[in-house]
Amino acid sequence: MSQLEIGKQSKPRFEFRTFGQNFDDIHALLSRLSMPVPEKVWERTSKEIYILSKTNDINNTKIRNGKMDIKTFVQEKEGLEQWNPLMKGEFPISKKVLEEEVFPAFKVEMPKLEKENYTTEEFLSIIEAHKDLAAVRVAKLRFGYMVNNTICEYAEVLINGARVCSVNSESTEIEDILKTMKDTGMEEYENINYLQAIKRVIGWIEKPLANEEFYF
Numbered sequence: 441m442s443q444l445e446i447g448k449q450s451k452p453r454f455e456f457r458t459f460g461q462n463f464d465d466i467h468a469l470l471s472r473l474s475m476p477v478p479e480k481v482w483e484r485t486s487k488e489i490y491i492l493s494k495t496n497d498i499n500n501t502k503i504r505n506g507k508m509d510i511k512t513f514v515q516e517k518e519g520l521e522q523w524n525p526l527m528k529g530e531f532p533i534s535k536k537v538l539e540e541e542v543f544p545a546f547k548v549e550m551p552k553l554e555k556e557n558y559t560t561e562e563f564l565s566i567i568e569a570h571k572d573l574a575a576v577r578v579a580k581l582r583f584g585y586m587v588n589n590t591i592c593e594y595a596e597v598l599i600n601g602a603r604v605c606s607v608n609s610e611s612t613e614i615e616d617i618l619k620t621m622k623d624t625g626m627e628e629y630e631n632i633n634y635l636q637a638i639k640r641v642i643g644w645i646e647k648p649l650a651n652e653e654f655y656f
């Protein structure tokens with residue numbers, strides 16, 4: 441079995457992820473059970489824009505640092521999800537790419553595109569004007585771990601300013617993820633990917649997150 445390396449590409453991974461209000465117990469176990477990981481993944485921050493489509497749950501599109509990344513859902517096995525890269529693009533982005541790759545991935549009506557190239561701001565203006573699309577700003581503070589040869593993280597996430605927490609485990613080996621879920625208590629929760637979590641937070645899906653612990 442090959443050793444996974446955080447930040448390195450491998451064959452397509454399976455993933456368990458969940459979202460809620462409090463995963464302190466799981467976070468504590470991740471930190472205690474983790475083998476040493478590179479310092480660069482101890483703590484990471486990012487600001488991203490997810491493009492949500494009312495008619496699509498199989499293509500995950502986000503923009504970060506002037507680049508667009510689309511991943512597509514491949515399959516589910518034993519409650520775990522597998523996603524593969526569908527496309528990577530950089531702004532300014534061409535009309536051809538938008539027409540042939542980006543908007544087809546959203547599975548919505550094609551808007552009229554009059555320019556040959558679009559900046560990030562111009563693209564987001566098209567998204568905001570479309571009745572079936574939304575641009576959602578997501579900020580992440582992520583802490584990386586390695587448990588049972590699976591890449592794990594605890595994250596504090598702001599979704600349009602709403603604070604939620606997330607934990608995950610991913611690997612090419614399903615058995616390793618299932619063991620990590622059992623060892624840390626993740627198995628008690630629903631598998632919720634970023635698309636589903638964001639749609640629940642913004643009200644497109646009328647369903648709560650995996651735990652709803654409030655502090656008063």
